[in-house]
Amino acid sequence: MAEEVKDQLQYSSSSDGIDELGERSKIEEDAAWLMAQKKGNQFVIGDQPFYVNGFNTYWLMVFAADQSTRVKVSEVFQQASSAGLTICRTWAFNDGQWRALQKSPSVYDEEVFKALDFVVSEARKYKIRLILSLTNNWDAYGGKAQYVKWGKAAGLNLTSDDEFFSHPTLKGYYKAHVKAVLNRVNTFTNITYKDDPTIFAWELMNEPRCTSDPSGNTLQTWIEEMTVYVKSIDPKHLVEIGLEGFYGPSTPNKVQFNPNTYAQQVGTDFIRNHQALGVDFASVHIYADSWISQSISDVHLQFTKSWIEAHIDDAEKYLGMPVVFGEFGVSTKDTGYNSSFRDTLISTVYKSLLESTKKGGSGGGSLLWQLFPEGTDYMDDGYAIVLSKSPSTTNIITLQSRRLSLFNSRCSWKCHWGCKKKNPLEKFSDHDEL
Known part of the structure; x- marks a missing residue:
């Protein structure tokens, strides 16, 4: 806020010409940072399509909560920005554990919330938008198991972590957290989260499963x-x-496309789930290993x-929405791992998405799991990828970013998607560079 006051004082003492120039510059900057939206089966910003190349770094808030590690948040955003990455998916939760954001239901650590504020403000500085996940299916960082522990501590008779999805009190705890995050006023920018274009999307939960009800x-x-x-809070x-x-x-x-028979018994249902009112785009993860x-x-x-x-096809035929492949990668712990295979798998993901992009299809983008400084x-x-230590992988990521950026900047809704003359991706082969 102090900086804003200082800027206003400088403007008020400047000549009319400089004042007008500064105001115009601010308007142009604001206009360029519009809220991401969905139009049909594509993302848009303004009247431009927005196909995304992005990454995950889930621990940003926790690192920002400690002054000795906060610089790592800036580093990963700077390096991602240099590779042309435009979306980061990260946790907007840490329930009841070390450096918890939510220490108990509706009780927050203000310093950790300020750390999340920093993550959001820093993302904006590097022109990276955020997908903020609101809780976890797994025990890491609390998640549904912690909500159940809180419920038991309050005297509820709970027998399964899956009661997170059905018990009114636990659903109330979750809703209270959603409300607290969405209505949060950022202490760095003074912008309420629900009004901030830096946030690309809200994610209900990381990898929800309800194995107790396979139906x-x-x-x-x-x-x-x-x-x-x-x-209802943030339209x-x-x-x-x-x-x-x-x-x-x-x-x-469709179950033939699942990686194994267990996958159809975990209580999730890709097409049905995404037909729920209020869901704007589909999410898919890829972990063959x-x-x-x-x-x-x-x-x-x-x-x-x-x-x-299969998922792009379904998003087009049945859902009428974009699909984002929100996690994918290869672990160095896998038997037979080598960096060449990792590069090949990343290229496979990118190439499949480019085929959709060329047609203006539902393949909205992909997010690497995961980028580390x-x-x-x-x-x-x-699964960590350190760009400075992985030049071949960095080249693949950067080329994908350039291709999508070129497509996004040259194509608008006034242009016919099928018009090859205007399609900048047509001239690229798999190994082309700009």
């Missing part, structure tokens, strides 16, 4: 209730679920390609 009805009811609730932002993309009981003809086999092989590449194509190796789950 999918429990999770479906929860999704329907929570998407409407988020939209401006996009909302997605956070699903892995498994096909379920409503589409028995944990779903099929930890020994890497060409089977992983074949699965990845068919998995992507140097000196954070102790957080590495095997």
Whole structure:
């Protein structure tokens, strides 16, 4: 706020010409930072399509909460920006654990909330938009298991973590957290989160599953209730679920695309879930190495390609919305791992998405799991990519970013999607560089 006051004082003492120039510059900057929206099966910003190349770094808030590690947040945004990445997915939750944001239901650590404020303000500085996930299916950073612990501490008779999705008190805890985050006024920018274009979308939950109800009805009811609730507070932002993309009981003809038979028994249902009112785009994850086999092989590449194509096809035919492949990667811990295979898998994902982009299709983009700056190796789950240490991977990522940026900047809604003359991607082969 002090900086804003100083700027205003400078403007008031300047000549009319400089004042007008500064005001025009501010207007142009604001106009360029519009809220992301959905139009048909594409994302748009203003009247331009917005196909995305992005990444995950889930721990940004926790690192920002400590002054000794806060610089790593800036570093990862700077490096991602240099590679042309435009979206980062990260956690807007840490429930009841170390450096918790939410220490107990509706009780927040203000210093950790300020750390999340910093992440949002820093993302804006580097022109990176955020997908903010609101809780976890897994125990890491609290998630549904922590909500159940809070419920038990309050005297509720709970027997399963899946009661997170059905018990009124636990749903109330979750809604209170949603309300607190969406109505948060950023202490760095003075912008309320629900009004900030830096936030690309809200994610209901990281990888929700409800194995206690394989029919999918429990999770479906929860999704329907929570998407409407988020939209009731914030109708401006996009909302997605956070699903892995498994096909379920409503589409028995699709389960052939699942990586294994267990996938159709976890209570999720890709098409049905995404038909819930208030869901703006579909989310899918890709982990051939944990779903099929930890020994890497060409089977992983074949699965990845068919998995992507099936979901893009469904997003176009049945959902009428974009689909984002919100996590994908290869672990260095996999049997037979080498960096060349990782590059090949990333290229496979990118190439499949480019085929959709060329047609103005539903393949809205992909987010690498995950990007790390140097000196954070102790957080590495095997999937971390440090751009400065991975030149070949960096080149692949950067080229994809350039291709999408060129497409986004040259194509507008006034142009026919099928018009090859105006399609800048047509001139690129797989190995072209700009």
